[in-house]
Amino acid sequence: MKEKIEDNLNPEDALNMEKATDMEIVMFLCEHIDNPCGATLDNNQEVNIRPFYIKEAKKIIEKLKNQQAKELLEDKINEYDLKS
Numbered sequence: 001m002k003e004k005i006e007d008n009l010n011p012e013d014a015l016n017m018e019k020a021t022d023m024e025i026v027m028f029l030c031e032h033i034d035n036p037c038g039a040t041l042d043n044n045q046e047v048n049i050r051p052f053y054i055k056e057a058k059k060i061i062e063k064l065k066n067q068q069a070k071e072l073l074e075d076k077i078n079e080y081d082l083k084s
Contacts, residue, residue: 021066021069022064022065022066022069022070023066023068023069023072025060025064025069026064026069026070026072026073026076029053029056029057029060029073029076030072030073030076032053033050033053033054033057033076033077033080034076036048036049036050036052036053037049050080054077054080054081057073057076057077058077060073061073061074061077
């Protein structure tokens, strides 16, 4: 069975979530939403993984306590969700 791209990506692995502030988490996600990595599938198709980062941001946003960080992330999500 082929694994999905998302199976190998996790923002929580790339950033120490226990030590990071809400704003650090948001800045990490905003950077990856603005400038997402690409991934190459087995058929050599290049895929933009921005939707993955947006999905992860939506999961994390409810855990944020800093209201400014939360608003910044909401704005970033809306910026790209409205373009879809």
